[in-house]
Amino acid sequence: MLFRIITQSKPDPNLNLPPGPRKLPSIGNLHQLAASSKLPHQVLTDLAGKYGPVMHLQFGQISTVVISSPEAAKEIIKTHELTFFNRPENIAAEIIFYNHSDLAMSPYGEYWRQLRKFYTVELLSAKGVQSFHALREQEFANLCKWIASKEGLSINLTEKIGFTTCDIIMQASLGKKTDELSKFTNIANKCVELASVFNLADFYPSEVFTAGIETSAMTTNWIMVDMLRHPRVLKKAQDEVRLVFKDKGFVMSLRRAQVSKVSRKRISKDPSGFTDTFSKRKYGAM
Structure with missing residues (x-):
């Protein structure tokens, strides 16, 4: 089993890959992220300063090209948009978003186009956004009053803004308030956290x-x-x-x-x- 992981973690030597740091057997460059006290994007910035704006890294079995310059990013986003349209697969996002069936994570295709059309026409059109103007105005007025009532005291503004935003979305979606804003907000934050961090199964798909x-x-x-x-x-x-x-x-x-x-x-x-x-x-x- 270990031999299989080591051999699969090696990139194809026939590929014309960008420069990058030396890879270790099985783990590739994972040690450079795990062993650093810096955040992942800071580590990647340091590596890009050494190996250039287009570099190759190996994370377990996943061969990765890191882009860190506006010119290279434009080439990816504009010129080759369809080639790089899909987001990388993520085990947490797959579980949380029901096998990538949401708008953000679903693969490009007819399903994604219909989902995007629904959002832009039914939910996020100028008319739809304007219809909730009074709701937004009232809830943020309540937020301002709450802040004013806490003059001279320490408050958790981040939490309160989260609750207010959640309240607006819940009322716009379900038509009523909920008494479980704290629970719902914590679940939403945890989902984002899990979908944003590195997971072992992402780098070794066989799990x-x-x-x-x-x-x-x-x-x-x-x-x-x-x-x-x-x-x-x-x-x-x-x-x-x-x-x-x-x-x-x-x-x-x-x-x-x-x-x-x-x-x-x-x-x-x-x-x-x-x-x-x-x-x-x-x-x-x-």
């Missing part, structure tokens, strides 16, 4: 690390929980381990044939179903 670690750890946890809930099964497992290992003290002294024999014996004698823990439990995000 072998996540699957291996998460399922193994959770299976072990649930086995322990089930045994603690059923003292008879726990006592039986303890007796079997002590019988097999006796004074050996560690698993490495037990041959594979003995492990198989003990496993088969437990399955045949214990019909409680705990040997099927993995299929009984749910793992990962629901």
